[in-house]
Amino acid sequence: MSETAAEPTAPLRARAEIDLGALRANVRALRARTPGAALMAVVKSDGYGHGAVPCARAALAAGATWLGTATPEEALALRAAGLPGPILCWLWVPGGPWRQAIEAGIDVSLSGMWALREAVAAARAAGRPARVQLKADTGLGRNGCQPGPDWAELVGEALRAEAEGLVRVTGLWSHFACADEPGHPSITAQLDRFREMLAYAEEQGVRPEVRHIANSPAALTLPETHFDLVRTGIALYGISPSPELGTPADFGLRPVMTLSASLALVKHVPGGHGVSYGHHYVTPGETTLGLVPVGYADGIPRHASGAGPVLVDGKWRTVAGRVAMDQFVVDLGGDEPAVGSEAVLFGPGDRGEPTAEDWAQACGTIAYEIVTRIGTRVPRVYVNGEEIG
Numbered sequence: 001m002s003e004t005a006a007e008p009t010a011p012l013r014a015r016a017e018i019d020l021g022a023l024r025a026n027v028r029a030l031r032a033r034t035p036g037a038a039l040m041a042v043v044k045s046d047g048y049g050h051g052a053v054p055c056a057r058a059a060l061a062a063g064a065t066w067l068g069t070a071t072p073e074e075a076l077a078l079r080a081a082g083l084p085g086p087i088l089c090w091l092w093v094p095g096g097p098w099r100q101a102i103e104a105g106i107d108v109s110l111s112g113m114w115a116l117r118e119a120v121a122a123a124r125a126a127g128r129p130a131r132v133q134l135k136a137d138t139g140l141g142r143n144g145c146q147p148g149p150d151w152a153e154l155v156g157e158a159l160r161a162e163a164e165g166l167v168r169v170t171g172l173w174s175h176f177a178c179a180d181e182p183g184h185p186s187i188t189a190q191l192d193r194f195r196e197m198l199a200y201a202e203e204q205g206v207r208p209e210v211r212h213i214a215n216s217p218a219a220l221t222l223p224e225t226h227f228d229l230v231r232t233g234i235a236l237y238g239i240s241p242s243p244e245l246g247t248p249a250d251f252g253l254r255p256v257m258t259l260s261a262s263l264a265l266v267k268h269v270p271g272g273h274g275v276s277y278g279h280h281y282v283t284p285g286e287t288t289l290g291l292v293p294v295g296y297a298d299g300i301p302r303h304a305s306g307a308g309p310v311l312v313d314g315k316w317r318t319v320a321g322r323v324a325m326d327q328f329v330v331d332l333g334g335d336e337p338a339v340g341s342e343a344v345l346f347g348p349g350d351r352g353e354p355t356a357e358d359w360a361q362a363c364g365t366i367a368y369e370i371v372t373r374i375g376t377r378v379p380r381v382y383v384n385g386e387e388i389g
């Protein structure tokens with residue numbers, strides 16, 4: 001990931017400006033909505049495309065106390081960058097870097113017996129206990145241990161390993177399937193199942209530091225799900241988990257990423273001129289075209305062809321024809337903004353620009369995907385990195 005020091009006026013082909021001040025304010029807004037629970041900043045997938053290390057630092061500065069990643073490699077990279085405090089990672093495969101994680105004091109999530117066996121073997125080799133969190137599948141049907149005999153075996157064997165000093169069971173946790181769909185019956189079903197699985201583990205003698213199930217939508221809208229810790233990802237970055245739940249502003253959140261590019265060409269063309277591969281757009285009359293030098297290699301979805309919105313010179317324009325690997329075109333309707341003018345693909349929206357949610361709707365996806373897929377060829381430019389006042 002190329003990182004650029006804050007030089008907001010640097011003439012870059014394209015840039016993703018990351019407003020760390022907004023991220024800190026989002027953390028504070030989330031803390032205010034989740035009193036009594038600790039906050040885990042989920043910074044997997046390079047902080048949803050925003051840059052894991054700077055976002056993790058900003059989140060901790062604003063009151064988050066845990067960091068969360070999917071893969072152990074992501075967690076190890078945070079530790080290597082000097083980030084302190086507890087870090088949980090939850091997506092393991094056999095042969096993973098268990099020993100390095102244990103030596104780095106990283107909490108490892110276990111969803112089954114194979115993982116417990118690997119963690120125990122690595123703890124023996126490391127000569128120190130593994131911090132393990134047992135993950136329950138309360139109904140998501142993805143990762144996690146099934147209730148019933150599977151859970152009984154995992155809990156029992158983890159307690160045996162704890163008695164031997166090989167593990168410390170630091171957490172019991174789960175993940176929702178439909179927390180972003182208000183009133184979905186699976187929410188209470190999962191919550192009931194979670195309470196039963198917690199009760200069983202605690203009766204057997206597990207004494208976790210944290211019990212947790214809430215992601216961003218649950219943290220924002222379901223207080224009964226907060227337990228000891230909420231794991232927020234998308235909300236940190238100022239994006240609503242779902243437009244049905246509300247806008248970012250409804251939750252006191254502000255989008256952190258602004259994606260923009262410099263127009264690489266502005267030119268006059270006659271009517272009837274095909275535009276971009278396949279000629280799926282043909283100019284309806286004499287007009288001007290602007291060349292926006294980002295494409296699907298930069299993470300602009302090809303599904304945005306003919307649909308994605310862009311603010312150029314105060315007006316919304318639409319991707320004309322196909323998004324190519326490195327560039328796309330907008331029809332400027334005869335306007336002649338200077339070459340090099342800023343084209344804003346998305347941002348917080350308060351300068352009139354589209355938002356990541358607008359792009360998600362144009363592409364038939366979710367805003368999570370829009371920001372996360374922005375590629376490494378786009379430099380991240382960090383602004384408001386220092387706490388002011």
Ligand SMILES: *Cc1c(COP(=O)(O)O)cnc(C)c1O
Nearest residue numbers: 042175215216217231232233234
């Ligand atoms: C990604 C993820 C989260 C964060 O989800 P958001 O909806 O972005 O808040 C929380 N927990 C787990 C297990 C995840 O994979």
